[in-house]
Amino acid sequence: MTVAEGGAERRGPLAGVRVLDLSARLSGPFATMILADLGAEVVKVEPPLRGEQSRTIEPLINGHSAYFISVNRGKHSVAIDFRPAQGRELLMKLVDASDVFVENFVPGTLAKYSLDFEPVAARNQRIIYASISGFGQTGPDRGLPAFDIITQAMSGLLSITGAPDGIPARVGISIGDLSAGVYAAVGILAALVERQSSGVGQHLDISMLETQVALMENAFTRFFASGEQPRPLGSRHPLVTPFQAFPTADGYVVVALRSEAQWGPFCEVLEIPEVATEARFATNGLRTSNHGELEPILSAAIARRPTAEWIALLRARHIPSAPVQTILDVVAMPQLADRGMWVKAEQTGVGDWTFVNSPIKLSRTPAGVQGPAPLVGDSTRLVLESLCGCDSEELQDLADRGIITLGDEPMA
Numbered sequence: 001m002t003v004a005e006g007g008a009e010r011r012g013p014l015a016g017v018r019v020l021d022l023s024a025r026l027s028g029p030f031a032t033m034i035l036a037d038l039g040a041e042v043v044k045v046e047p048p049l050r051g052e053q054s055r056t057i058e059p060l061i062n063g064h065s066a067y068f069i070s071v072n073r074g075k076h077s078v079a080i081d082f083r084p085a086q087g088r089e090l091l092m093k094l095v096d097a098s099d100v101f102v103e104n105f106v107p108g109t110l111a112k113y114s115l116d117f118e119p120v121a122a123r124n125q126r127i128i129y130a131s132i133s134g135f136g137q138t139g140p141d142r143g144l145p146a147f148d149i150i151t152q153a154m155s156g157l158l159s160i161t162g163a164p165d166g167i168p169a170r171v172g173i174s175i176g177d178l179s180a181g182v183y184a185a186v187g188i189l190a191a192l193v194e195r196q197s198s199g200v201g202q203h204l205d206i207s208m209l210e211t212q213v214a215l216m217e218n219a220f221t222r223f224f225a226s227g228e229q230p231r232p233l234g235s236r237h238p239l240v241t242p243f244q245a246f247p248t249a250d251g252y253v254v255v256a257l258r259s260e261a262q263w264g265p266f267c268e269v270l271e272i273p274e275v276a277t278e279a280r281f282a283t284n285g286l287r288t289s290n291h292g293e294l295e296p297i298l299s300a301a302i303a304r305r306p307t308a309e310w311i312a313l314l315r316a317r318h319i320p321s322a323p324v325q326t327i328l329d330v331v332a333m334p335q336l337a338d339r340g341m342w343v344k345a346e347q348t349g350v351g352d353w354t355f356v357n358s359p360i361k362l363s364r365t366p367a368g369v370q371g372p373a374p375l376v377g378d379s380t381r382l383v384l385e386s387l388c389g390c391d392s393e394e395l396q397d398l399a400d401r402g403i404i405t406l407g408d409e410p411m412a
Contacts, residue, residue: 010039010040010041010370011039011365011366011370012037012038012039012040012362012365012366012367012368012370013038013039013362013365013367014035014038014039014040015039015040015041015365016039016041017035017039017040017041017099017100017192018040018041018042018043018097018098018099018100019032019035019036019040019041019042019043019098019099019100019101019102020043020045020091020094020095020098020100020101020102021042021043021044021045021075021102022045022101022102022103022105022110022115023102023103023104023132024052024053024054024104025052025053025054025104025177026054026071026148026174026177026178026181027104027132027176027177027178027180027181027184027208028102028103028104028132028181028184029044029054029071029072029181030071030177030178030181030182031102031130031132031180031181031182031184031185031188032044032075032102033071033072033073033074033075033181034181034182034185034358034360035100035185035188036073036074036075036370037074037357037358037360037367037368037369037370038358038360038367039365039367039370040100041076042074042075042076043075043076043078043094043098043379043383044072044075044076044077044078044374045078045079045080045082045091045094046077046078046079046080046376046377047079047081048079048080048081048376048377048402048403048404048405049079049376049402049405050376051077051079051376051377052068052072054067054068055068055376061350062349062350062351063349064347064349064350068373069347069350069353069372069373070355070356070373072373072374073345073355073369073370073371073372073373074369074370074371074372074373075373075374076374076378076379076382076383077374077375077376077377077378077379077380077407078094078377078379078380078383078384078404079376079377079380079404079405079406079407080380080403080404081402081403081404082113082115083113084403086398086403087403087404088113088114088115090384090388090390090398090403090404091115092120092123093387093388093389094383094387094388095120095123095124095127096123096124097387097388098124098127099126099127099128099192100127100128100129100130100188100192101120101127101128101129101130102130102132102184102188103115103129103130103131103132104131104132104133105133106133106134106143106145107131107133107136107137107142107143108142108143117129117131117203121201121203124201125200125201126195126199126200126201127201128188128191128192128195128201128202128204129201129202129203129204130184130187130188130204130206131203131204131205131206132180132181132184132206132208133146133205133206133207133208134146134147134150134151134207134208134209135207135208135209136205136206136207136209136210137203137205138205141209146176146208146209147176148170148174148175148176148177148208149170149176150176151176151208151209151212152170152171152175152176152212153168154209155176155209155212155213155216156213156216156219156230157171157175157212157216158170159230159231159232160216160219160230160231160232160233161232162232162234163232163234164231164232164233164234166232168232169232175212175215176208176209176211176212177208179208179211179212179214179215180206180207180208180211182211183206183211183214184204184206187204187206188204191204222238222239235254236291237256238288239288240256240257240258240284240288241257241284241287241288241291241294242255242256242257242266242287242294242295242298243255243256243257244295245324246298246299246302246303247299247302247303248302248303248305248306248307248310249303249304249305249306249307250306250307251306251307251323251324252307252323252324253302253307253310253311253314253321253322253323253324254321254322254323254324255314255319255320255321256320256321257284257319257320258320260283260284262317262318262319263276263281263284263287264276265317265319266314266317266319268317269313269314269317269319270298270301270302271301272297272301275294275297280293281294307323307324308323311323339361340357340368341356341357341359342354342355342356342357343355343356343357343368343369345369345371345372346372347372347373348372348373348374348375348378349375353372355369357369375407376405376407377404377405377406377407378407379407380395380404380405380406380407381395381406381407384404
């Protein structure tokens with residue numbers, strides 16, 4: 001029997017895959033959210049009573065964290081304290097019934113409770129055990145705790161982000177956590193495919209630092225090729241010009257010239273055709289080398305009209321361009337509405353909620369929001385009865401001793 005048979009039916013390409021999720025905050029929960037959106041049954045293990053620490057992150061809506069809800073939709077919550085022996089044995093019974101184990105503790109933490117890879121794999125040799133950490137399970141920095149801005153800084157990302165000669169700027173999202181989550185999901189999927197032939201699982205070791213470095217491949221490639229240190233360039237591209245944001249009369253517009261053939265028409269639209277024929281701007285390489293001279297000319301021309309007028313004029317000449325939109329602007333985009341990127345659902349304890357849908361579009365086995373985020377332990381009884389064979393008397397005894405928190409409403 002699967003937990004899904006006691007709750008909601010799962011759909012998607014990963015239907016039938018069970019993920020045991022011990023992760024917290026963002027990197028691990030984002031990885032398991034991706035898997036849940038793809039149809040995997042995610043059993044989130046949380047501390048009894050208080051639940052996962054991110055449940056307290058503001059803003060709180062009716063006492064429920066929007067942060068937690070966002071990345072924990074479509075999961076079951078089982079509240080188990082795995083520090084005592086009985087709690088660990090319950091967790092190991094869940095290991096027996098799972099395909100994937102995900103954790104993002106500081107390396108060495110779970111070894112204190114014999115829940116690191118070796119004992120878990122000894123219990124279930126088919127388990128895919130995914131560890132996400134700041135710096136990886138090996139190396140001199142393995143024990144350092146990490147947050148998103150720490151890995152943005154140590155990867156070099158902050159050194160190339162922001163305005164020239166300005167202070168380092170953090171990327172506006174937690175790209176360190178999110179990239180680690182995406183790479184973890186990819187690694188898990190690859191390991192599941194490999195298990196079909198080998199019959200055994202393996203340990204997946206994901207480092208936030210390394211995923212940042214991987215995303216910065218072009219910066220490192222340019223450094224290895226030229227020996228020159230990449231530096232912050234604001235919104236512009238290091239190799240293509242013009243390829244950046246410019247201020248307009250009422251906002252900002254981004255232009256991205258992808259070929260030499262667009263340079264002349266671009267200058268014509270800006271009503272500065274003479275600039276197109278200047279020798280110092282004749283090629284992309286020259287424009288990039290002489291960017292300091294070119295940018296004030298383009299900026300002065302573009303500042304004369306509002307953003308919407310520029311978009312209309314540039315797109316009429318097939319010149320890639322876009323307004324710099326606010327979050328409010330993005331929410332109102334017909335394109336995203338047409339693609340189903342906003343999903344309204346009933347969130348327990350809150351009411352109507354809008355989720356950002358999965359961007360993975362599959363023709364036969366669609367991905368998407370599978371349900372609301374769980375309350376603390378709302379599936380403890382359901383999961384432990386169906387997967388661990390616990391009866392009501394045993395569950396009540398465990399609850400009385402604080403080892404578990406019971407919640408009797410299965411996920412809708």
